[in-house]
Amino acid sequence: MREELLRLEGVARTVELPDGQDLHILTSVDLEVRRGDHIGIIGRSGTGxxxxxxxxxxxxxxxGGSLHWAGKDLSAIGNRAAARIRGRDIGFVFQQFNLLPGRTAIENVMAPLLYAxxxxxxxxxxxxxxxxxQVGLGDRLDAMPHHMSGGEQQRIAIARALVRRPSVVLADEPTGALDVETGELVMNLLDKATYDSGAALITITHDPSVAAMARRHYRLAEGELHVLDEVTA
Structure with missing residues (x-):
């Protein structure tokens, strides 16, 4: 059986509103993530x-509930310990790329390694x-991101997310700023790059076509994750 990386059991997240009322964003989320997984989580805006x-x-x-990393309960982990795990074992890919302005492609990808x-x-x-x-930009090392297409910028972001060989990659609406064709190419690249490295990929999106590219599918609704056999609009 593949190594378990992350497990959520009955996880809840409640925040207190200014008027003193509680807002229950997540009520009971269960999820198990193993090495090599590609999980697609779909949900409408405002679902958490x-x-x-x-x-x-x-x-x-x-x-509420418990969150385990490699078998250890991290529900009450301190900020410093969380930052160490995040820097070493978790990669992030965002919709808006979040590249460093005024830095070349290679400087952006090198950034996480400055803490290594x-x-x-x-x-x-x-x-x-x-x-x-590996992401097809070996000839663009010194190019400035603002001179590159959206698809190329997202590939830089993918390279940056994977450069420390994380165990888990979290992709937040990774194709939201791209056209449909480019988005599909980027998702195929992200899926292959994470699979080849042995990482788990979790894609969180509102787009059914993006979620459908995963191998395990969930819908986030009413504070819970629901298993889907297939993703539909």
């Missing part, structure tokens, strides 16, 4: 997709160059 992403990425903590140690730090340019080559 961003909240779930923040919990999966250890950017926030659940107010040993070989990763000292050989960061070579490692970043190899990752850009």
């Amino acid at each position: 997709k961003s909240t779930l992403l923040n919990l999966l990425g250890l950017l926030d903590r659940p107010t 140690t040993g070989r990763e730090f000292w050989q960061r340019r070579r490692i970043a160059s190899e990752m850009l080559d």
